[in-house]
Amino acid sequence: MNHVIHRAEVAPQGSTDISVHPRMCPICEAYCGLLVEADSRTKKLVGIRGDHEDPFSKGFICAKGYSWTELHDDPNLIKTPLIKRDGKFVAATWEEAFDLIGERLNAICKKHGPDAVGFYFGNPIAHKVGLLYYTPPLLEILGSRNIYSASTVDTTPKFLSSGLMFGDCTAVPVPDVDRTDYFVIQGGNPVVSNGSLMTAPGMPKRIKAIRERGGKVIVIDPRFTETAEIADQHISIRPGTDPYFLLAIINVLFAENLVRLRHLDGKVRGIETVRALAAEYPPERVVAACTVPAEVIRQLAREFAKSDSAAWYGRFGTCTQSFGTVSSWLQDVINVLTGNVDRAGGMMFPVGIIPNVVFNDIFVGDVPPVNRWQTRVSGLPEFAGTFPNGALIEEIMTPGEGQIRAFITMAGNPVLSNPNSQGLSEAFENLDFMVSLDIYLNETTRHADVILPSPPHAMHSDFPAYFVHLMVRNVPKWSAPIFPLEENQRHDWQALSEIAARLAGITVEDFEEKQLQAMLKRFIADGKHPLAQSIDPLTARTALGEEPGPDRIYDLLIRTGRNGDAFGLDPDGLNLEKIKQYPHGLDLGPMIPRVDEALKTPDRKIDVAPAYIVADMDRLRAALPDYEQPNSMVMIGRRDPRTNNSWMHNLNVLVKGKNRCTALIHPDDAARLKLSAGALARVSTHIGAIELPVTITDTILPGVISIPHGWGHDKEGVELDIARLHPGANFNQIVDQRLMDVPSGNAILSGVPVTVEAVAAS
Template sequence: MSTQAAETTVHRICPLCEACCGLELKISNNEVISIRGHEADVFSHGYICPKGASLKDLHNDPDRLRKPLIKRNGKFVEASWAEAFAEIERRLPPLLSAHGGDAVATVIGNPAAHKIGLLMYFPRLAKALGTHNIFSASTLDQMPKQLAVGLMFGNWLSVPVPDIERADFLLILGANPMVSNGSLWTVPDFRGKAKALRARGGRIVVVDPRRSETAAVADEHHFIRPGADVFLLLGLVHTLFDEKLVRLGRLAEHVVGLGAVEAGVKDFSPERVAARCGFDAQTIRQLARQLAGAERAAVYGRIGTCTQEYGTLCSWLVDVLNVLTGHLDQEGGAMFPKAAAFAVNTLGQPGSGKGVTTGRRKSRVSGAPEIMGELPMICLAEEIETPGAGQVKALISIASNPVLSSPNGERLAAALDQLDFMVSVDIYLNETTRHADVILPGSSPLEDLHYDIVFQQFSHRNHARYSEPVLAREADTPPEWQILLRLAAIAQGKGAQVDVDKFDDELFAGDVRRSTGAQADSQAGSQADAVLAALSHLSGPERQIDFALRTGPYGDRFGQKPDGIIWPR
């Protein structure tokens, strides 16, 4: 008699790039049989790339770690979860006690952006450690853009993205969305959307030092000297003022500093910057005229405009061009996504915000200012190497491989060998985690729930999508949010045997009371109690998703807006 389980169809959001495509999987006996694009997905409409199709290979990869590892006499040996946390409890608290919170650095990598358990609970771990030495992959590729939009629009994640489905003209600098399907711009099937743009008479112009896949399908491709984007952008802005092409339109009442911008670009005429860019002046002027003359247009710059000497200035000038041509926050232009949950720029009273602050502290050795609470990744090695008060003695790395991905990886690798203790939360033994004393394996994406916090804030269309785990996790393997919460408990002195669910309840209740002002107002306290009661059937990230959706811009506000959305759980 056959024991073969029936084949079932499940759906999942792809976690392997910023496009966040919907996938349809066939499952049998807790194994993936096939993966294809989900035709009914409200966002990606069946699009899939080779990355999504390889998700099965990632799950089945024999090199993926499935058990904790502890380094004994220089070699890793498998251990139980209890043994791994006991080793951390034995070694981490004494370091914190002797040297303080800043002696323990943290580094978190790009995969965490798709892992809600890691993303939501990392701040809890950092707070428990009391460390200011926080590093992430953001400082390697995108912090210039986040700094620019933070200063310009008041929030680190208020990144305007091209409304490609209604645009007539796109100017793309230093980006290759034909391959990436967007970066700080979530746009699955860029190829199809670009083809549709051109079919309706629109144009795409690419500026890039190489003939990228995007440049190859554009209407125009202009080569530029590497690192010269800032001079081209200054020349374009100069032309708009010089030829009286500035059209603020309805943006006029929201714009300040226009005269300062005009004065600032006065010395950067196309004729002056042309040689530095590798352009002729007339081409620069013509590009400015095309942009200003298009009814619906957007300028988009990405990693090539960020990872250079003038990255922040380039990132700012991209949006200056969108403002001066009247294309910011306009249909078919560069628009602000309005995420359904977790977006700080959708909370509170409209028209108000705290803005951003930088440089609240500086790195100990180089004096580099923090931005968005982070220090530059390139400072990590020197913070470990340099003796003195505040020297980094331990490291917790989470889904991160900076020895491979950051500059001067050899120096960082040597520095990691000097640490007194290192813990990694990762699914691989790689160039960075091999230096750890304890490795705690995270979950396969297919074993984990999924809700994109970050990428819905960069999406070309507003949406809210959630994926349940599609494969069963091994019984003794904790979800990633519990791994980080147990590490936080160890750092706080609560011990490895802490009741994680109770600890999570306490922390979440504190979040709700702070967000409602319950600590200073009895009526708000009653409201907080009602919210906590309404969510009492949930825990972990699911509870946070429901709370964020219901208090978000489309939410039901826990009954205050009966037609608002509520998570159907």
């Protein structure tokens, strides 16, 4: 199938205006190389196929990748700025929109201070280089502490545990899937997600390759997932009990003398603390909670420790539980204790030709990048400059100094993707002013006063700016825009520059220059190139040219980076012009050992017992009896191969056919609850109820119900024509935003106690 061009239904027959463009798929973290057929006359994308010349993805493409053709000219895409007048959105000019935004935000900041303006960005900013590079300087000018992101929905625990163990929030060790002998996947389903916090296109092939070379793959999950289907072993675990399971593994490592730091000897501190903590949890102690036999735990610990190389990878399911940070931490403790961090085939720190420059907070002296300030109402901890999303509703709704009165959302739909959708909707209605930058009028942006449209991906250049620190191979790339902007379109970075300039009271040109000079100064001082500090700033500035935008920043980062040309001082080095000569990608090889460079802890050692996380162990101990004797069913999420973010539900090619928003339930539970296949179940918590059809399957643990995220497209005022035909039920309508993982403030979406009942037929 990968060799066949997938033509969109709109493809003109016999057109002579079609050209083929190598691009990176903009939809998920895998960043697959695609060949995109574009019609220059109609400005449509008319065909997509996997790019076999891409050295990283080698032709792989999934169903979502094909949907780009439909996304590109979805009639629901917003084409012009919209301003709400008398409750209705009307088309406006960019100047009108920018003027209104500048006037209202400045007035609110002046009267109430910068914290009165909140800001939320969704994960698509990682695929929009303009947003990625222009958001940090905008936030700096805004000066608000009320910054929120999609991360505390599903990822912050991993960033936090990495930040405290290795000293850098973005130093997340990534499994070296192409060389490992033993791969443990806990709470992740990379066959469906195509990898998360791990950029490795074509995960099904890569997983199969582990087995073909004699390795072993283990999946730990409450559900027999699509990844479990191609693994050697599936270990079914009760949702939320992963930290006990992990402590039991560590207990075995110590008890059976299996700890061997190998090359990490002398670089690790806190081992005795971990030994003492794990001593409380021999496998037999956790069996009742985890529902995993003690011998299975022992066997796994032994095999993992004795493998030549092994990688323990944890994702969504382990981040989104009551002890998300503890789970994320313990996974990497296992990797460290078995000498599998910074080792080929283990968990490594990716090296790219550019550094990740976004939200890469590190220790300053002895001060870790967490809890340096707290939310106003509940005192929740900041992490890497952002607050837990669970604080948003109360920060908007609670009067007083510092109350959020205006809000900016960017490339996100928090009303659907965050807990307590209804509460968040009501909170947004309570704002004095709201701006959204988005492609759609969706469940969130309908609350805005101004919506700025983001142009389609095909209209901007692209390069792996964010995922560079998650890629299992170092494959730089740059893709040209397929179409130029139309007259009434603006790049995302142009829109952010205009807002930033109005907030700062300077011209856009001055904002651009200031930002560039600051980056230049920073990377002449901190660039990884050995000659970076010898770069002449004036020579560099001249070389970067006068064309503003993210490409110029990419060039700067390449040239001051480890493989760069140091602005001519290293003529064999790379710059953007050279990267452009490899439109399918330039393969610079696998990850390399670099722990000494990656570590940013105060003593440059790996801290396997960070005090901030260890402080959560009393809570963990106290919770064990609840897991041993659960008194209700629990809900977990689910990713479907055809969805990623909520906006994908507006693409017919992805939602047509069978209903994908169903609840998975075990036959024993179905029989007990008198639910037949396809019957409606009512799933409720103390904050609400949803109804959706059930799929009965023995692939899920009894006592667990699995419901996918991102559905619930039945709200008034939304212009998502396809999604409204397939509304589905909203998982987040019944999740309490106040329930969080304590150290990180991450939402709890896995192991949520729920009541499940059959809906009586009317």
